[in-house]
Amino acid sequence: MLSLLKSKLNEFFELVAKETLVYLPVDNSSGQASYQKWKEGVVYSSALNTVRSAKDFFFPQMENLMDFKMQGKSVEVVDTRVEKEDFVIFGVRACDVASFSILDKVFLADPVDTYYQNRRDHAVIISMACSKPESTCFCPLYGIDATKPEGDLSAWETEDRIFFKANTQKGEVLLNNASRLLEESEGQIVEVQRETTKKILEELPFAHLDLSKFKGENLMELFNSPKWAELSQSCLGCGTCTFVCPTCQCFDIKDFDTGHGVKRFRCWDSCMYSEFTKMAAANPRLTQLERFRQRFMHKLVYFPDNNEGTYGCVGCGRCLIKCPVSMNIVKVIKQLGEE
Amino acid sequence: MQKESLIPSVGVVTDIRQETPDVKTFRVVGLDGKKLFEHKCGQCAMLSVPGVGEAMISITSSPTNEKFMEFSVKKCGCLTSWLHSMEVGQQILVRGPYGNSFPVDTTLKGQGLLFIAGGIGLAPLRSVINYVRDNRENYGDVQIVYGSRSKEDLVDYKEILDEWAADSTIKVNLTIDKAQDNWSGHVGFVPNYVKELQPALSKTVLICGPPIMIKFTLMGLKDLGFKETQVYTTMEMRMKCGIGKCGRCNIGNKYVCKDGPVFRFDELGELPSEY
Numbered sequence: 001m002l003s004l005l006k007s008k009l010n011e012f013f014e015l016v017a018k019e020t021l022v023y024l025p026v027d028n029s030s031g032q033a034s035y036q037k038w039k040e041g042v043v044y045s046s047a048l049n050t051v052r053s054a055k056d057f058f059f060p061q062m063e064n065l066m067d068f069k070m071q072g073k074s075v076e077v078v079d080t081r082v083e084k085e086d087f088v089i090f091g092v093r094a095c096d097v098a099s100f101s102i103l104d105k106v107f108l109a110d111p112v113d114t115y116y117q118n119r120r121d122h123a124v125i126i127s128m129a130c131s132k133p134e135s136t137c138f139c140p141l142y143g144i145d146a147t148k149p150e151g152d153l154s155a156w157e158t159e160d161r162i163f164f165k166a167n168t169q170k171g172e173v174l175l176n177n178a179s180r181l182l183e184e185s186e187g188q189i190v191e192v193q194r195e196t197t198k199k200i201l202e203e204l205p206f207a208h209l210d211l212s213k214f215k216g217e218n219l220m221e222l223f224n225s226p227k228w229a230e231l232s233q234s235c236l237g238c239g240t241c242t243f244v245c246p247t248c249q250c251f252d253i254k255d256f257d258t259g260h261g262v263k264r265f266r267c268w269d270s271c272m273y274s275e276f277t278k279m280a281a282a283n284p285r286l287t288q289l290e291r292f293r294q295r296f297m298h299k300l301v302y303f304p305d306n307n308e309g310t311y312g313c314v315g316c317g318r319c320l321i322k323c324p325v326s327m328n329i330v331k332v333i334k335q336l337g338e339e
Numbered sequence: 340m341q342k343e344s345l346i347p348s349v350g351v352v353t354d355i356r357q358e359t360p361d362v363k364t365f366r367v368v369g370l371d372g373k374k375l376f377e378h379k380c381g382q383c384a385m386l387s388v389p390g391v392g393e394a395m396i397s398i399t400s401s402p403t404n405e406k407f408m409e410f411s412v413k414k415c416g417c418l419t420s421w422l423h424s425m426e427v428g429q430q431i432l433v434r435g436p437y438g439n440s441f442p443v444d445t446t447l448k449g450q451g452l453l454f455i456a457g458g459i460g461l462a463p464l465r466s467v468i469n470y471v472r473d474n475r476e477n478y479g480d481v482q483i484v485y486g487s488r489s490k491e492d493l494v495d496y497k498e499i500l501d502e503w504a505a506d507s508t509i510k511v512n513l514t515i516d517k518a519q520d521n522w523s524g525h526v527g528f529v530p531n532y533v534k535e536l537q538p539a540l541s542k543t544v545l546i547c548g549p550p551i552m553i554k555f556t557l558m559g560l561k562d563l564g565f566k567e568t569q570v571y572t573t574m575e576m577r578m579k580c581g582i583g584k585c586g587r588c589n590i591g592n593k594y595v596c597k598d599g600p601v602f603r604f605d606e607l608g609e610l611p612s613e614y
Binding site for chain 1: 347416419432610
């Protein structure tokens, strides 16, 4: 197996960054990790996960879709799209890598979203296997193997080395370009680490929740469950869960008048917000109950029903950590999933 | 770069008709003077004005109209108010067509048709009515029941009188909510009127109007013996993308923008009543 001495990690980033932009998880002063662009002095964080998910790379919180110029009664549309530069995302955990294929099902479905596709096409994903999952992690519930993450390159971090395995041609090219820093070494240690991690994953408190009830044929029964009232009671409608969620992809389109033309933006939106479905005449989701129910019905029933059983959740646990009232998808699964 | 669905085309407004005190019909063509795109009966388009907003509006003209598209718009928000204030020659943005359509070339072919509309709800059905008129030999009896608050609130009143009512193969029944001086026609709500008219049970029904009208009309139709599989409607929800990605127009697992807006009532019955 090809590996890199961790002492040479900085050299590795320097080499890759000569060709393309490189993003990696970096700790801030309070120890929270976020993706940052590599430059000299930036240090890779082995944190379990970034506070914000990696969806930002492909579906940014705000993006300019197009511009308009107006004069008198005339309107001109300015296509502001530009071909993106290639970029590398290093250290994406298995859950976030799995979220990309969920986002693909939305944005790459016909008609393709070219803004998303442009970024997706230019990205090389280097995933990082987990070795210290925490109690908020529940990716095994969705069949995600945190010890063998997908992506163009899979990586495993040990005491002194990072091991690589290429899964795509993009990954192989990157390894070839960095070959002078890499050496062939015994991959046995990776297998040992994987077995140890698998035991931890197996014992995670939410790894074995019962999802059997969440399927299309139970749609009406689940929708009409009296349990939604109690579950949604504490929800503040703050939308934090939707923003940190790697699979939440609802968006708004808004125009901004700059004074010398109009810019049209796409921004993240949240189904937790009261104006999300508000129309001139009515609002089909009037209270937080309906909005709360929508979010979980979408992830656990509607989305899988439309996508060959794939749930719209990857078990990253960010919503468990961030919800100010500790209400989350695990509680919903437990409450509604029981007979 | 590849074509992007969210990027609209520029359309020119070539005619504006004041239909009712709060409904105007806009005629739109492309910059080249030709129709912007082809559509099917019941499909919609996103209309927008930079800096004001974007909204999904049903295409009220028939696909058989080769020259232009028309949109009947009720003034009720920011964008619609702006559209109501514009003049002929104004350029606006149009993208589409979006959604499914009434099955005019399959299931509805050879069928007797009963159109039931209330207020601005006539807009999406007008597309079908004129398509049927242009392919009259493909359909059986056609009856149109249309109601509004007052005579002044009947959309397309001139076309209804001059063309539809003048067509001997079409039966037109108009009603208004309250009696008024210059009205000699029927007075009363649409659901009751439909029951009084006792339409033939063999007809396929296409219905659009305020939710409350649809609800009671459907109940009335069921009392008469109609089945849900005979009745189609077209739905409305808040939309941003129109292509099933922005995540807000769903009823259960169906997106109104791409799986709808046309639904048969038995299909709607299998979905949560969140609309």
